[in-house]
Amino acid sequence: MHNEKNLTRRNFVGAALVGGMGVAATSFLAGCSSAPAASDTQGANQEAWDEETDVIVVGSGGAGLAAAVEAAGAGVGVIVLEKTNIIGGDSTLCDGILGGWGTKLAKAQGIDVSADDVYNWFMGHPEWYGPKDPEVARLLADKSGETIDWLQEIGVPFVEEVAPRFGYTELPVIHQVDGKGAEMIRILKENAEGAGAIIETETAATKLIANDEGRVIGVAASSKKGDKRIKANKGVVMATGSYAGSPSMLAQLNAESAHLLPGSNPGATGDGLAMAMVIGAYTARAAELPLMSSLAGVESGSIVNWNYYERLHGLWLDANGERFFNEETNYENPTGHRAIVRKQNEQGKQVVAFIGTTPELEAVLAMRPIEWATGETVEEVAEMVGLDGAQVKATVDRFNSLCETGQADDFGRPAEFMIPLTGPFYAAPISVSTSVTMGGFRTNTDAQALKLMAPTKEGSLTAPIAGLYAAGVVCEWNCAAGATVLCAVTLGRIAGQNAAKEEPAA
Template sequence: MNMRRMKSVALLIAIFMITGLLFGCADNAGNDGEDNGNITTKQYDVVVLGAGAAGLAAAIEAAEGGASVALLEKLPVTGGSTILSGGIVYGTGSKLHEAAGVEDSVDDLVSYWTERADGKNDPAYLQFVAERSGETIDWLVDMGVEFGAPAPTGISPVARAVTSPEHGGGIIRPMEEYAKSKNVEILLQTEATELLKDENGAVSGVKAVDKDGNELIVESKAVVIATGGFDRSVELVKEYAPQADGHLSFAGQGNEGDGLLMAKEMGANVLSNGGVIGFRAVEGEVAYTTDVCMLMWMPYLYVNKDGNRFVNESIDYPIFYEELIKQPEQVGYLIFDGNTYMEALDKAVEKGSAFKAATLEELAVAAGIDAEQFQATVDNYNEMIANGEDTQFGKNVTGHPAIAKGDFYAVKVIPAILGTMTGIETNLDAEVLDAAGEPIKGLYAAGEVANGNFYNKVYPASGTSIQMCLTFGRVAGSNAASLAE
């Protein structure tokens, strides 16, 4: 991971959010509308809400289908959670996979996703995305997105994940430029507040508010909701994902569940198994790309407040999260010593995110860990390293040094989330369904706001969410354009 580049992306977004700089806004929409005092009315064939991966994909496909398209984004920049991500897309059968000689199949990918959801996701959705996953990656490449060679993510050894060297921005920026080249009108700092419907109950546009508080009516023949998850909504997390209540979110700032709520007001059904994209963070850090927060990835000994080891420290991050939240006070301590010292440790101590001591006993007292059990755990861990086998959790300990040399450090690690796994129910045409399973005419949804069919409780592999966002975003945009003809 290129930490410097990720820091730059995070800083750029922060600057835009603070200063309110715009790369486009409602005033530059280009589709002349009627101005009635502080209310402006505009007309488009298709309106897309949310300019992350799903929204951009929908806007592009709708525009290529011949529709006039407005893309509304309430933040000052496009990208949603994707631009904050590592830029990974999971799939099979793309030209990149073929060139790398990856031995895989759609059926194997579906089997993996099914296994990771304990069979509690919708097989039709898995099959649908898996069959199109390679084509979606090729579509991005044709648009100018660059990827490295496929590599494994999750717990499967199959090399399915392709990663942009520019991370999330390497996906979003080419998509944004391509959307603009197709005359998609991107209205930044423009927040949709309500879906509109006609006398027959079909969706006919949205109400929105621009950065100056002026009301905007956007009339359309179809609306695509692609507003992301609800990580930033305390109320919705408590309602749909209570296990994550109070957990730090590294998702996009706009993930407040507004699209979900607007769809519910239209009668949309919601699917939820209570899952989240579980992650972790060093306490006190607000971005996982800082040098202090990056300490959490080191595969050394983790203990809980009772001094007990509780997980294979090298396990995939969503599984680690599931174990972390079971621990006392939902806290883990990552242990370093003189053999594994890193400069960021001293910064963590200065910030109060880590503890430092000359002995293990003093470290336990400082961190609030049971000292006697902690010493026993370290002794057992060192013995397993000496024997070359982790008989407790099966971690590969080859090359790991014993915890024996002062000074000693304990970094405090807490749960965090990258996204939610609850969504508006849709069919394979990305149409939003009501409680009776009937499509709400003119309303489509894609991405994290509509992922309830895809997961159970534990996220299967990095890049899965972006793949799903892109694939169903494309379907939503194409079908919305067809409806608008």
């Protein structure tokens, strides 16, 4: 048995997509040698195994590596399968933002936030991110600080300041990894391998293998060296990430997502979710719109992630050159992104960002050029991006008059953001992309993947799938913006701990 530049998901996603648009037609099982077939129940024990270990972790992002660290640290054999040649998945591209309470860093600053505060943050605004599983959300909130302290203890460096960041929450709970996601993944990988886990890259899991009783006992996989079957004596942890990298799967699960730009991680194609659905895993919220980013200037390479790092005050214009929504909607509030993508779908072309020269723009221009359509008059800039100059001039004049007279905005824009547009003017199409999907495995608080059952007298409608665990964004969204990685690592740790405790399959 054998045991250069900083790129982040949010500031790089648009540029990555420009070069990757040709991948848009790939199937959601890209990277696998074959589509997931029905589980091997008949004769599952009759075929020879090519490899054997105790715990198989599928996926090497934050959730998968956390599971590997915990399982290998418990003294069991661990193999991590990664279908790409890059360790870390979405986690290596993220900003390293983790929201938690009661940490050593927070206590050193005298910050007083409770588990209840974090739980309420997670559960707040169901109209934004949909309903959450209260038991799983409670677990994630309770353990959020513990997870951050654990990461720090194993060597992940954090920026000392704990505070609200990027508008995610008013709570002083946001911790940021010094070196962002890439540094966190480097340390997790180092710890996993140091504990004895073996990481096999360019090895794609293609099928879950279950025995006659329905217990998951291994996986089929494909690599450049050929196909193989790997036995898991204790369990399999699915940490394969989202399906944000697959345009076809996004469109299949939600028609409104048909024209979204896929995420910057081409390996996030929903393989694990599809494989588990074949053996009866219960998935929730998979048809919901994913988390989105509104990126102006993708085509020119001068990308502004609207209202995230760089808040540029301007207007969103439809194909008629008219406004349609409050352009100052916070980045983490999905209603703005949804309004843009729905308008895009309705009119069959992109929405346009139209901005004037403001101190915020001048600050950006001092750091880097904005290579958008630009000019001294509204009309000339409007026509550069295919809009009717006279109509856009009327729209801008209407907005400027509201700003100057102090009247209420037509779309509820807050008074502090009623800033008149003055030249030079800039304009660029807005593209909507996604990096994190909302739906996936339903798990319990032990990170066990669940199957849906018929109602019983006790009222239980779900039961664990023996030998199968799940963690990370392959699971349904049960946290809040700013806590995605935190929750992936938390549930990953639990999955690794519990898989390692399993009795070996007969």
